[in-house]
């Protein structure tokens with residue numbers, strides 16, 4: 001992937017596919033580290049599936065097609081000296097998955113974050129009935145968007161209404177400008 | 183500053199329209215957004231379709247949606263156009279510029295842009 005924001009889009013699609021009602025996407029930048037956390041309340045993965053997902057090329061069983069999403073994220077993190085950790089749970093009461101990826105920004109092979117605003121807008125446009133909580137923390141401050149708050153204001157008007165999508169785009173643009181000007 | 187009050191104004195404006203819109207769409211544009219599609223550049227293609235369809239006044243009849251892997255990874259980004267009563271058209275190796283062209287010529291003009299279709303790809 002050319003941008004980490006594309007990995008974020010791809011990994012979050014897994015959460016939506018797993019039936020998540022809320023997916024929290026956090027980006028935390030601190031010194032030379034960047035951490036991405038994608039936490040969902042979807043169906044979760046069994047330990048067995050989790051093992052094959054983390055090591056798709058070492059599994060001897062071919063019970064499912066080999067996915068590329070998580071291996072690509074792992075590669076992007078590990079090539080900077082970072083790592084990916086996945087915690088998942090299929091318990092009826094507490095099901096969900098948390099993917100945490102650590103990156104070292106100063107490493108030569110660090111992939112830039114790219115257009116994270118487009119990723120958030122694309123997710124909302126494609127999955128207007130699912131909620132997303134997006135938080136991007138840097139040392140300057142943070143940008144935050146919670147679709148539950150927008151949904152409360154919209155009272156039934158779908159989040160993928162074009163006027164709403166444009167509003168979200170402009171809102172994120174403004175939030176990032178404020179951050180940059182601090 | 184963008185405010186929630188502004189969003190509220192959008193809601194008030196859209197509230198009545200929503201009911202009307204449902205069930206009227208006759209054309210569906212579907213963009214493949216699996217890992218292979220995203221890696222090949224599907225995100226800007228999707229965004230170009232959403233913008234061109236809405237800015238071009240086609241929102242009443244055309245919906246733009248996302249799907250998973252279509253199974254033709256080497257041709258990504260892939261876009262399928264479904265029109266009522268017509269055969270599906272599959273566009274391959276799309277870009278944002280090609281997307282705008284498809285909206286103009288195909289969705290508005292009714293003429294399939296054959297040079298970007300799968301049949302013309304080999």
Ligand SMILES: Nc1ncnc2c1ncn2[C@@H]1O[C@H](COP(=O)(O)OP(=O)(O)OP(=O)(O)O)[C@@H](O)[C@H]1O
Nearest residue numbers: 014015018042044045053067068069070097216217
């Ligand atoms: N958040 C999640 N919740 C539940 N299952 C998940 C989650 N993320 C991944 N999985 C499981 O792990 C598998 C592998 O994910 P991965 O993204 O690597 O590939 P994929 O989604 O199957 O295919 P693609 O290459 O199109 O991404 C998924 O098919 C799914 O079964």
Ligand SMILES: [Mg+2]
Nearest residue numbers: 010014069217
């Ligand atoms: Mg995936």
